[in-house]
Each structure stands twice: as structure tokens, then as C-alpha cells.
Amino acid sequence: MDQTLILAFELLSQDAQEVISAVTGKGKQREGVETDAQIAFRLFQEELQDAEALLTDKQMAISIGKAVQLDGGVLSQLQEEERIAHGDHQLSIALDNGETEARTAHADAHSPEYDAEFIEKLACIYITGFDDDASDRGICSDEETIAGDQPESSAWAASRGPRKRACEACGEVKHFAELARAPCQHEYCRQCLTHLFGAAATDESLFPPRCCKQPIPLDKSQPFLDSNVVRQYRKKAVEFSSPHRVYCYGCAAFIPPTNHKDDAATCSDCGCQTCISCKGAQHGGDCPEDEKLQQVLQMAREEGWQRCQNCWCMVELDMGCYHMTCRCGFQFCYVCGARWKSCACEQWDEHRLYERAVEVDARDDHPEDQARRDNRPQRVHQLMENLRRDHECEHRRWQYREGKYCCEQCFQLKRRFIFECRQCHVLACAYCKRHRA
Numbered sequence: 001m002d003q004t005l006i007l008a009f010e011l012l013s014q015d016a017q018e019v020i021s022a023v024t025g026k027g028k029q030r031e032g033v034e035t036d037a038q039i040a041f042r043l044f045q046e047e048l049q050d051a052e053a054l055l056t057d058k059q060m061a062i063s064i065g066k067a068v069q070l071d072g073g074v075l076s077q078l079q080e081e082e083r084i085a086h087g088d089h090q091l092s093i094a095l096d097n098g099e100t101e102a103r104t105a106h107a108d109a110h111s112p113e114y115d116a117e118f119i120e121k122l123a124c125i126y127i128t129g130f131d132d133d134a135s136d137r138g139i140c141s142d143e144e145t146i147a148g149d150q151p152e153s154s155a156w157a158a159s160r161g162p163r164k165r166a167c168e169a170c171g172e173v174k175h176f177a178e179l180a181r182a183p184c185q186h187e188y189c190r191q192c193l194t195h196l197f198g199a200a201a202t203d204e205s206l207f208p209p210r211c212c213k214q215p216i217p218l219d220k221s222q223p224f225l226d227s228n229v230v231r232q233y234r235k236k237a238v239e240f241s242s243p244h245r246v247y248c249y250g251c252a253a254f255i256p257p258t259n260h261k262d263d264a265a266t267c268s269d270c271g272c273q274t275c276i277s278c279k280g281a282q283h284g285g286d287c288p289e290d291e292k293l294q295q296v297l298q299m300a301r302e303e304g305w306q307r308c309q310n311c312w313c314m315v316e317l318d319m320g321c322y323h324m325t326c327r328c329g330f331q332f333c334y335v336c337g338a339r340w341k342s343c344a345c346e347q348w349d350e351h352r353l354y355e356r357a358v359e360v361d362a363r364d365d366h367p368e369d370q371a372r373r374d375n376r377p378q379r380v381h382q383l384m385e386n387l388r389r390d391h392e393c394e395h396r397r398w399q400y401r402e403g404k405y406c407c408e409q410c411f412q413l414k415r416r417f418i419f420e421c422r423q424c425h426v427l428a429c430a431y432c433k434r435h436r437a
Helices: 002-023 036-096 116-128 132-136 143-147 154-158 190-202 218-225 227-238 291-303 349-362 370-374 376-389 430-435
Strands: 162-165 171-173 180-183 187-189 264-266 273-276 324-325 331-333 399-401 418-422
Touching: 002 036, 036 291, 116 218, 180 218, 187 190, 190 218, 218 291, 349 376, 370 376
Parallel strands: none
Antiparallel strands: 162 171, 180 187, 264 273, 324 331, 399 418
């Protein structure tokens, strides 16, 4: 079918060229000036050439998809052999140089691979399109065109599952090629995945986007995301991955490390130069004392706040132990500010621990339950012991709690239900439970 279309485009293009040649030089217009008819036929010819190039590219893509489908296993094996050979070569060089702890590529036995179903999704997105009837039978709309009369590889055939599945977040049933799969095997539709990456680009505590505590990679998610979202996410990834950040003193834009030179950082947006040390306007000589910063630091000392030693943000302890995790991911001691478990400070304050235990116990209070009120001291004491034991909880076990509660991760009020960690009793909404806690 595509060959017939290409032939038709070629014939139409020749006809258009003949018409252009026939009318060239005729008429009363000045030399070198095209008539409306000539312009129309020339544009028509260009459109035909573009359409012909598009069909040729499609044929090439189908041919590549067929090769990957039929020979993917062999290609993966060859790639793995090349990776191992490269690792052996690097190991021999390291040993020859007398390195005692030689690095080798063998340690990364699980290099990123594109599985058969992901390749099939790409074929549906970029080549064949979606066909609901075909998807119910386990194929895409033009899959016979990709595979031809050749048998499928066993890996490709084994990857086949239900062609329509539900999004983990919104629950809407989608064609399988419209769902991106996270490392934990949960799947998200385009809209929900876009929301995850968009939120990660605006809220550092959600960066990188993750499901079940596992980061969702951008490479396999990019086909399902808008280009603007990908661009914004990559830009923010540079910012959130920078340990010592500098923001323009003029417009507050982040200045990437590539724009740092000596003690000055040049803003790409407004052109202002910012001192890397004091974060004020660039100056000559020693960095003067920043009075406004000193006022903020004085307030922090009075309020008992601590400063993250990685991104220098102010952090306030609202509840729990002294183990703090900044939104940039740095973990530190709230008492002295040092990296967590690198100091000898106490890990919790008894008064705060008691207040937290009382708060957790009050969640199940009933006005008419006198026996429960009588046993409160024993329950609070047991809760304090549990909180000491689980103060570094990884939140692996949750229980459903019906009612109106405030999420202790995003601080949004949830009027219908909340999730409570069975170990440390932290409250999290469904979104934070999956992507933040």
C-alpha cells in the first residue's frame, strides 16, 4: 500500500513539475516574478515531496521495528557481550596500573534494557496507531505490517498480556500502549504520569517521581510525556541535583554550575552576576557581611530552627525524632546539623515523644469510653516505646483510617479517609503514600 502511495506521489510531482515548466516564461509578469499559479503548483510539489519523505521514513521505522522484534534477543546478547568485553578491558588496565580496587563493568549486571512490550508500545505510538478491536485480540492496528509473515520471538510472544489495563492512579481503563510502567510494575496513563513529573518539577520533596519508593526513570516515560514537561523536568533535575545552589540575586532564577566562574555566577535570564559565597550582587575583594542573612540566622537560633548543610534551607522540627530529611534529600541531625548518624546527639526529645504519643492515642478517643480514658497512661507509655523503636520507619505497612484527617506529608485536609503507618503512625494521603512517604 505504501509503495503504491509513493508511486502516486512521484507521478503527481512530475505532473506538477511539467505544469510549472510549461507556464514558466509566459505571461506579462516581470522576469523572475512568479504568478499565483506557479506559486500554487510549487507549494503543491513541495507538499508531495514532504508526504513522500514521510512515507519513506515510516517504511524505515517499520523495518527497524520488525528487526528489533525478530532479532531483539540476539542484539541484546551481542550488546551484553560487548559490555562484558569492555569491562574486562577496563579491569586489565586498572590491574596493570596497580589499582587494588579495580572498577569493573561486571558490577552492573542489570544494564537498562527496553523490554519487548515497551518496544511494542513505541510501535503503536509512532507507527501503527491504536485500534480498540485489534487491541482486544492482542495486536496493534498494523502489527501484521511490522511482523510480516515472520514468526514472533518467544520473548515477544511471552510479553503479551491484557491489551487493556487500568491506570494505577485514576483507575481508567486504557489501551496498553497508553500506559507507562513504573519499576514496581504499576502502570500510569499519560495524564497521571504527566502530573507526577510536573509535580516533581515544582516540589523537590517529590523529586524524582517515584512509585512504591522506586524512582520512575525518564527514558521510558518520555514517550508518554509532553515535550514541555520533559524540558521543564530536565531543567529542574539539574537544580535539584546541585548540592550547593546559587540563585540570582536579581530575578531569583537558578544559576546552573556551568555558569559559575571563580566566585561569580552569571544568570542566563537577566545577566546579573551573583556572588557564590554571600549570594548577593557580585563584588570585588572580600565578601561583605550580609545583614539580612544574619537577621534570618538570628531568628532561626531564637526559634530553634536548623539549617540543612547541603542546600542551606531552614528546617523546623514539627514532630518526631531528631532524624531530619530535607526536601533536597539530605539527612541530618536536628540538634547539631551534622550528617545523620555522624554525631553522638540524642535521637529524640522525651517531651516531644510524649506529645506525639498522646496525639496518636487521641485518634481513637470516644467521649463515652471511660475504660479507655482510664488506661491512657499505659497506652501512651507503650506508644512511646513503639515510636522509639520505629523512629526510622520505612512505612512498609499501612492501615486504612476512615474520617477527616490532615495528611502529615503534604498537610492537605482529607475529608473521607487517610492512611496510617502501622509502625510509626504517620498519616499520609493516598498520593503521598505512593509517591512521597
